[in-house]
Amino acid sequence: MIALYLRYRNADLEQLSKTMIPVLETLIARKVLENHGSELKLLGRLSRLQCAKCFYINYLTEVEQIMCLRCQHNELHEFPRKKA
Numbered sequence: 001m002i003a004l005y006l007r008y009r010n011a012d013l014e015q016l017s018k019t020m021i022p023v024l025e026t027l028i029a030r031k032v033l034e035n036h037g038s039e040l041k042l043l044g045r046l047s048r049l050q051c052a053k054c055f056y057i058n059y060l061t062e063v064e065q066i067m068c069l070r071c072q073h074n075e076l077h078e079f080p081r082k083k084a
Helices: 001-006 013-029
Strands: 033-036 038-043 046-051 056-060 077-080
Touching: 013 046
Parallel strands: none
Antiparallel strands: 033 038, 046 056, 046 077
16 A cells, blocks of 8 residues: 555646546446445455456456456456465
């Protein structure tokens, strides 16, 4: 959290806000977030899954279709994989 703060502490807040608008709109359209006035609510629990094809790490909620957001492959594995 500290590293994230240090990365953006001198950033232009207006530019950051403009950058976040399309991201938030996409998450609301995908039913990941719900907008309640000035508050955002996460609509499900996040899980971290890795694509078997392109190895992209996806963060998906339980309401989303299990599909890679990069290549649309539908075989995703829990990441990091649990040791047997």
